[in-house]
Amino acid sequence: MHTRLKLIVVLLALITASAGVAQSSQTDQDKEDLKMAALEALMHAPSEQALPIVIKVLNGDNSDDLKEGALFILSQIDHPDATATLLEFARSGDGDLQLEAIRMIGINGENEAMAGLIDLYSAGDEDVREAVLEAYLIADDVDGVFNIAMTTQSEDEYEEAVTILAAMDAHEALSKLREAKGPSDALITAYIISDNDAELRILALDGSDTELQIEAIQALGIVGANDADTVLVEIYRSTDSEDIKEAALEGLLIGDYDDSVLALYRASNNVAEKRDLLEVLVVMDSDSVMEVIEEALAGDQ
Amino acid sequence: MSLLIRMRGLIAFALMIAAGLGNETIASGLIALTEDGWHTWRVPSVEIPGEERIYVLMRSGEPTEIEVPGRWCNTPHDGEVIDLGLVTTDESIDWLQQYIRSRSDLGSDALAAISRHAGDRSLNVLIEIVESDSDHELREEAVFWMVLSESDAAFQYIDRLIMND
Numbered sequence: 001m002h003t004r005l006k007l008i009v010v011l012l013a014l015i016t017a018s019a020g021v022a023q024s025s026q027t028d029q030d031k032e033d034l035k036m037a038a039l040e041a042l043m044h045a046p047s048e049q050a051l052p053i054v055i056k057v058l059n060g061d062n063s064d065d066l067k068e069g070a071l072f073i074l075s076q077i078d079h080p081d082a083t084a085t086l087l088e089f090a091r092s093g094d095g096d097l098q099l100e101a102i103r104m105i106g107i108n109g110e111n112e113a114m115a116g117l118i119d120l121y122s123a124g125d126e127d128v129r130e131a132v133l134e135a136y137l138i139a140d141d142v143d144g145v146f147n148i149a150m151t152t153q154s155e156d157e158y159e160e161a162v163t164i165l166a167a168m169d170a171h172e173a174l175s176k177l178r179e180a181k182g183p184s185d186a187l188i189t190a191y192i193i194s195d196n197d198a199e200l201r202i203l204a205l206d207g208s209d210t211e212l213q214i215e216a217i218q219a220l221g222i223v224g225a226n227d228a229d230t231v232l233v234e235i236y237r238s239t240d241s242e243d244i245k246e247a248a249l250e251g252l253l254i255g256d257y258d259d260s261v262l263a264l265y266r267a268s269n270n271v272a273e274k275r276d277l278l279e280v281l282v283v284m285d286s287d288s289v290m291e292v293i294e295e296a297l298a299g300d301q
Numbered sequence: 302m303s304l305l306i307r308m309r310g311l312i313a314f315a316l317m318i319a320a321g322l323g324n325e326t327i328a329s330g331l332i333a334l335t336e337d338g339w340h341t342w343r344v345p346s347v348e349i350p351g352e353e354r355i356y357v358l359m360r361s362g363e364p365t366e367i368e369v370p371g372r373w374c375n376t377p378h379d380g381e382v383i384d385l386g387l388v389t390t391d392e393s394i395d396w397l398q399q400y401i402r403s404r405s406d407l408g409s410d411a412l413a414a415i416s417r418h419a420g421d422r423s424l425n426v427l428i429e430i431v432e433s434d435s436d437h438e439l440r441e442e443a444v445f446w447m448v449l450s451e452s453d454a455a456f457q458y459i460d461r462l463i464m465n466d
Contacts, residue, residue, distance in 0.1 A: 030437060035463045037441035041448035042459070049456050057463055066463075 032063060039069045047079040055085055068100045075104035083110045090120055099131040106135030114139060121148060129157065133164050146173040150180065159186040166190035175199060188215050197225030204235060214247040221251030229257035236264065249280055258286035265292065334385075334396070335362045342385040344393045345419035347450050353417040355393065356382070364400055367410040369417050390418050394426060401430070401439065409442050416446040416455075424454050431462070 039057065042050040050073070057070040071089065074082045086108060089101035102120060105113045114135075121132040136144040142165065149161035163186070165173050174190055183203050191199045200223060203216035217235060220228045229252060236248035252261050258281060265277040281289050334340055339358050346353040358366040393414075400411040412430075415423050427450075430443040444462070447455045 030440075033437065034431065034440060034444055038444045038448060038459050038463055041445040045448050045451060045456075049451065053456070053460050053463060056460070060464055062463075 032066065035062075035066055036069050039066065039073055043073050043076050047077045047082065050077060051079060051081055055081075058085065058089065064096060067097055071097070071100050071104045072107070075108040083108065083113045087113050087116050090116070099127055102128065102131040102135050103138060106138030106141075109139045114141060114144070117144060118147065130160070133160060137164050137167060140168060142168055142170040142173050146170070146176070149173075149177055158184075162186040162190045163193070166193035169194050171196055171199075178202075183209065183212050183216075185212070185215065188212065188219050191216075192219050192222055195223055195225075197223045197228060201231055204231060210241070210243065214243060217244065217247040217251050218254065219251075221254035221257075224255045228255055229260040232257070233260050233264065249276070253280050253284060256284060258284045258288060262286065262288050262292070334359060334364075336383065337361070339380065339382045340385060341382050342388040342393065344388055344390055344417075347417050347419050347423065347452050349419060352387075353414075355397075355414050355417075364403075364407065367397070367400065367407060367414050369414045371417075390420050390422055394418055394422055398426060402436070408439070409446075412439075412442050412446045413449070416450040421454070423450070424452065424458065427455075428458060 035057075039054070042054060054070045054073050054077070058067055058074075062070075071086065074086050086101050086105050089097060090105055090113075092098070093101050102117070105117060117132045117135055121129050124132065133145060133148070135141075136148075145161050145164050145168070149158055149165065152158050152161065158181075162174070162177065162184075165177075166189070171194060174187065174194065174196065178187055178199060183206065188200070188203065190196075191203075197220060200216050200220045203212060204220050205213075206216070207213055217232065220232060232248045232251045232255070236245055236252075239245055239248070249261070261277055261280050261284065265274055265281065268274050268277060278289075278292060281292065334357065337359050339356060341354055341356045343352045343354050345351075353369055353371070356366075356368040356370070357364045397411045397415050401408050401415070403411065412427070415426055417423070424447065427443045427447045431440050431447070434440050434443075444459070448459055
């Protein structure tokens with residue numbers, strides 16, 4: 001009996017303790033939420049009153065979440081001290097806070113801070129470089145990304161910069177890159193992302209690198225510009241290369257241009273080619289397939 | 302001194318105090334704010350010197366809108382308004398405090414209005430909510446309006462709130 005009583009007392013103590021821990025963590029979360037609410041409200045306060053508190057949060061022993069919130073508030077404050085603090089954290093902050101500070105410079109978009117990003121890129125590790133590119137993207141700073149794409153010696157960094165330019169729909173910069181650095185896989189992908197059929201046409205007709213030309217022809221079908229089928233048919237008809245023909249046909253298939261494939265089918269006198277074209281029409285689930293089959297059975301074509 | 306003379310003295314003293322308050326007497330009677338339509342009253346503002354004008358729309362004996370024109374909103378309307386004149390800070394806050402737990406925006410508007418009052422009372426009301434109210438959303442609202450009051454005392458409190466564990 002005595003032992004059972006002891007056991008009950010121990011169990012009750014354990015239950016009370018675990019409830020206490022849960023309540024304590026809830027209280028901590030409440031405190032953190034209140035601090036975050038106060039920080040967010042500081043966005044609407046005059047900068048001379050908000051800044052000292054926000055800077056204290058960054059320099060104090062606060063959670064990373066709160067400090068990241070403080071960095072965002074700094075990005076919203078139009079004051080030289082806010083910009084200077086963001087740059088300071090972008091240069092010497094630790095881990096995620098440094099990366100967040102870099103991105104916040106992009107949100108802030110202030111010229112002086114933006115100008116400091118290129119040095120951070122040159123001196124930074126992979127994460128820093130990625131954050132700098134994101135900052136340029138956020139600030140819609142095409143020149144910043146273009147500059148990196150033009151000067152980097154790393155293929156990976158070039159690809160990353162080109163992809164960012166595509167996300168920014170920076171058509172002019174992407175054209176300049178082709179002229180300056182020549183065509184590449186990265187550029188073709190960028191042209192697809194940015195729906196740049198004009199550049200893809202140039203590459204689709206450029207026979208200097210067959211592999212890239214094939215990629216560009218297929219990409220033209222993916223982008224599916226208004227008269228992409230005309231270009232693809234022209235390429236198909238004018239080439240002697242089986243690979244290029246196949247790529248043009250794939251472009252027509254991807255772009256769902258069944259009328260153009262049907263026209264090629266009807267114009268062809270080559271049985272093997274007609275069979276290939278009919279197969280493509282079948283894969284495309286074209287309405288004209290039955291018509292073509294009936295014509296073939298009747299010996300019309 | 303006879304009782305009559307002492308009474309006269311007291312009346313004269315009361316009149317002197319009333320005269321010191323200016324031509325306008327402080328109104329009383331917000332509690333009886335039951336008539337439908339827009340009402341307005343003035344209180345000393347948190348921005349010293351100055352006054353805030355509080356607007357309340359009453360419907361069937363209950364407020365449906367509370368507005369304090371200024372940085373955050375315009376004068377709610379330009380129609381007929383029952384003007385209650387200058388009201389004491391305490392009376393105004395007492396009245397507004399009844400509605401801070403209202404649903405929709407009314408609660409937040411009541412807190413916003415409280416935050417615009419001069420003196421310690423308005424900040425103390427907000428601090429009490431922040432520190433001891435069980436409604437977490439209301440606590441965050443109180444913090445928000447405390448910051449927007451832009452008073453030095455409010456920023457000192459926010460500083461302590463954020464920096465203290």
